Amino acid sequence: MRVKVKLFGLLRIDSGIKEVELEASTVRELYPLLLAEMRRRDPECSLDEKDLRACVVAVNERRAKPGTKLSPGDVVCLLPPVAGG
Amino acid sequence: MTEYSGYMGKMLMIDLDDGSEKEYPWTDRDRELYIGGKAAASKIMYDNFTGKEDPFSGDNLIIVSTGPVTGTFAPSSNRFDISSLSPLTGLTTSSNCGGDFGFYLKKAGLDALIIRGKSEKPIWIEINEGGVKFHPADELWGLKTGETQTALKKKLAELNGPKGRYGMLCIGPAGENLVRYAAVISGERAGGRGGIGAVFGSKNVKALVSTGSREIKIFNKEKAMEHHKKWTAALKAHPITGSQLPRLGTASLVSSMEMNGQLATRNFSAGRFESFEKVSGEALAEEENITNSGCLSCPIRCTRTVEVDGKKVKGPELETLGLFGANLLNDNLKLVCRWNNELDELGMDSISCAGTIAWAMEANEKGLWDNGLKFGQVDGISQVLEDIAFRRGIGDELAEGSKRLSDKYGGKDFAIQSKGMELSAYEPRRAVGQGLGYAVSNRGGCHLNGGYLVVLEGLGLNIDRQTPKAKAQLCMFMQDFMESISLCGHCLFTSYAVFPGFLISKPNSPISRFVNFIIPHCGWAVGMLDRFPAMACMNMPLIPYTYELKYAVGMKMNIGKFLRIGERSYNVERAVNARFGVSAESDKLPKRLTDVLQDPKDPSSKVPLERMKRIYYRTRGWGADGLPGQSKLKRLGIR
Numbered sequence A: 001m002r003v004k005v006k007l008f009g010l011l012r013i014d015s016g017i018k019e020v021e022l023e024a025s026t027v028r029e030l031y032p033l034l035l036a037e038m039r040r041r042d043p044e045c046s047l048d049e050k051d052l053r054a055c056v057v058a059v060n061e062r063r064a065k066p067g068t069k070l071s072p073g074d075v076v077c078l079l080p081p082v083a084g085g
Numbered sequence B: 001m002t003e004y005s006g007y008m009g010k011m012l013m014i015d016l017d018d019g020s021e022k023e024y025p026w027t028d029r030d031r032e033l034y035i036g037g038k039a040a041a042s043k044i045m046y047d048n049f050t051g052k053e054d055p056f057s058g059d060n061l062i063i064v065s066t067g068p069v070t071g072t073f074a075p076s077s078n079r080f081d082i083s084s085l086s087p088l089t090g091l092t093t094s095s096n097c098g099g100d101f102g103f104y105l106k107k108a109g110l111d112a113l114i115i116r117g118k119s120e121k122p123i124w125i126e127i128n129e130g131g132v133k134f135h136p137a138d139e140l141w142g143l144k145t146g147e148t149q150t151a152l153k154k155k156l157a158e159l160n161g162p163k164g165r166y167g168m169l170c171i172g173p174a175g176e177n178l179v180r181y182a183a184v185i186s187g188e189r190a191g192g193r194g195g196i197g198a199v200f201g202s203k204n205v206k207a208l209v210s211t212g213s214r215e216i217k218i219f220n221k222e223k224a225m226e227h228h229k230k231w232t233a234a235l236k237a238h239p240i241t242g243s244q245l246p247r248l249g250t251a252s253l254v255s256s257m258e259m260n261g262q263l264a265t266r267n268f269s270a271g272r273f274e275s276f277e278k279v280s281g282e283a284l285a286e287e288e289n290i291t292n293s294g295c296l297s298c299p300i301r302c303t304r305t306v307e308v309d310g311k312k313v314k315g316p317e318l319e320t321l322g323l324f325g326a327n328l329l330n331d332n333l334k335l336v337c338r339w340n341n342e343l344d345e346l347g348m349d350s351i352s353c354a355g356t357i358a359w360a361m362e363a364n365e366k367g368l369w370d371n372g373l374k375f376g377q378v379d380g381i382s383q384v385l386e387d388i389a390f391r392r393g394i395g396d397e398l399a400e401g402s403k404r405l406s407d408k409y410g411g412k413d414f415a416i417q418s419k420g421m422e423l424s425a426y427e428p429r430r431a432v433g434q435g436l437g438y439a440v441s442n443r444g445g446c447h448l449n450g451g452y453l454v455v456l457e458g459l460g461l462n463i464d465r466q467t468p469k470a471k472a473q474l475c476m477f478m479q480d481f482m483e484s485i486s487l488c489g490h491c492l493f494t495s496y497a498v499f500p501g502f503l504i505s506k507p508n509s510p511i512s513r514f515v516n517f518i519i520p521h522c523g524w525a526v527g528m529l530d531r532f533p534a535m536a537c538m539n540m541p542l543i544p545y546t547y548e549l550k551y552a553v554g555m556k557m558n559i560g561k562f563l564r565i566g567e568r569s570y571n572v573e574r575a576v577n578a579r580f581g582v583s584a585e586s587d588k589l590p591k592r593l594t595d596v597l598q599d600p601k602d603p604s605s606k607v608p609l610e611r612m613k614r615i616y617y618r619t620r621g622w623g624a625d626g627l628p629g630q631s632k633l634k635r636l637g638i639r
């Protein structure tokens, strides 16, 4: 399934990726693919899969879990946890 | 005089009616019970207000109070408090400010400055070790806050030579023109909420300037420095205070709030904004932010610096970004940066200002008030801000705030305020504990005085946002805890580091999920801890504040006592408000938030306020009228 992945917070700042299209059938499958994409764009990228797994995930604006199944055209948002205002 | 370190041992009261000054009686017993800051101010109001005072009368007080750690160079601990009777709510209000004024007030030898009466003509007041001097302010009247501070620096150099260092607190045109949500500004920092700037204006006080060279004593320098080092390291290692706040500031919350349905949108009629990305913390970092800055002695440095008209100025915080962005259906980030600067320069609270404008847009749309304002059409907002500050045209009416306007034109159900104060940017139908906090907050619709439960409800921890379970107890606990932190002089943002970092950075781990699951089942334990604080007669490295009082101030402290001080502060403030007519009836939210579902398909998507309120009063030991009785006050040592 081709899905659009959007990154937020420090994940976006640190990877320099705002959004990217990837092929995956569950959220869990996205993690290594996304990491590979980050490393492809910046071999020095210090992020690892743990950082991705720590993120809050939403698929089509609904909270999702690693096992959530994806459909073609889905929009997956990854957001590191935050606090403070 | 005082036996404790950290304090200067003197509070000064000045009377503008006759220009007199006298020491305000304050003993070490008071210091032990109230510590300082807002708690001291609330007790002073308790001792002086009868309930008949008008915010704009000479009987109203302006109380600028510091905490014992202000100026001790503990990390992020240079804050001070400004309290008064609010022209917006008619009740007590307070603003915690990160500017330099508090530090220099202590250098002048004072822990607090209390101002009563009214000056006949505009003045600015100079405070130094020798006392106070009144200077005419005719030339300053009408100036914006930046211009005022620049002009004052020039004048002070003429008067005292070029070498002096000063802390300043001033108002802009909004304060002079009695805008009910006018702010006071110290450097670039605002004491925003509740309209204290208008109280300055009503007393004809344009600015306060303090200076001096008195030493701020530290009880055990060696231990205190060692503690500061460890604390700074802990703040720097924490994912929020060491990474997210320094790098993205509070603005980083916009995206999380949107995802949680907590981003106030279109005057709180929704919790999500389609174009949120354009007015998010990420956009601010990528497109506008030049560097970050911070208050004195702060290793976090959460403030953004942006460029407006070629000048480097303070960038918008989350509240301004959310309320002037999503809540007005505005996706133009450059404009928000510009308005943020204009608000500071005019001296106005961005939260109440934006909330009032959003109400006016909806009132216009519904045909209640023909004012020309429309959601999404924001080109003229700069002009509207000026008109409010100078009370011109519709600005004169907008300067009154959304409650008074809805009393006049109708539309109370969508006047998003509590006790007359507009709510901050968190949509509480997706954080019901925060909804309770907004309603019961002594100050009115304030997220911080309301306990800031949204930080547990999806913006840090991730407990069930819709359940009312344990929210009353958590609300009380957080209110008391945050109260204690800020009245010492610490920044509330340091409290995020109290949550172990792994709970924040690994929200999907089994332990984090367990903690999030268990918290709503622990209301009874929080209630017990509050009722029997002796249960917590210990100190814990995770809670650095008690150590700071021990090492820097020389005060015996433990967690239980620390929480009790916050509780006392909250209760004495409530007791003052009771004299001005506050009761359970006043702890309200607009119907939009309690009766209308955010998501028509989700019956839990509104604030079940009455149910939580009843438990909250019971947990606080208050009557069903929402007030502390005499026995409660006595038990807390409030006399």
Ligand code: SF4
Pocket: B076, B077, B098, B293, B294, B295, B298, B299, B300, B301, B302, B303, B491, B492, B493, B494
């Ligand atoms: S965290 Fe931010 S608001 Fe708090 S003291 Fe530091 S710079 Fe000031």
